[in-house]
Amino acid sequence: MRQLAQNVGSVAGRVMISGIFLASALGNKIPNFSQVTEKMASEGVPLPGVMLTGAIAxxxxxxxxxVLGYRTRFGAALLLVFLVLATYFFHDYWNFEGADRQMQMIQFMKNASLMGTMLLLISNGPGALSLDRPVSDERTT
Incomplete structure (x- = not known):
């Protein structure tokens, strides 16, 4: 029963973690490429079109x-790099005041928690049910 819970938990967790990143790319950044590029430029991001293309990738x-559990550590590292840069450029709460400061601090902390999640994936891998680990592999993660 414990193994089943670990397997289901690792798959469900990877799906939930990945959702925000895939939705951000496919539902916002790609369809609104020009507007997002303009926003990035206004925030001081160098070469915003190039950086946005890289962010989407x-x-x-x-x-x-x-989500697939394939080269999970590398994928988590890509998302960690994205999070560090996005947090630096867009959630610099120390440059805001009042309610805006509070909102940016919440976004900063949300991204920091996602960075922690990426560090856990980099450290521990995807779990037993993944393309990185065949089902027949008896090692524990």
Missing amino acids: FLIAGGASV
């Missing part, structure tokens, strides 16, 4: 990698 490759 990292989000899709990293999100797909984590």
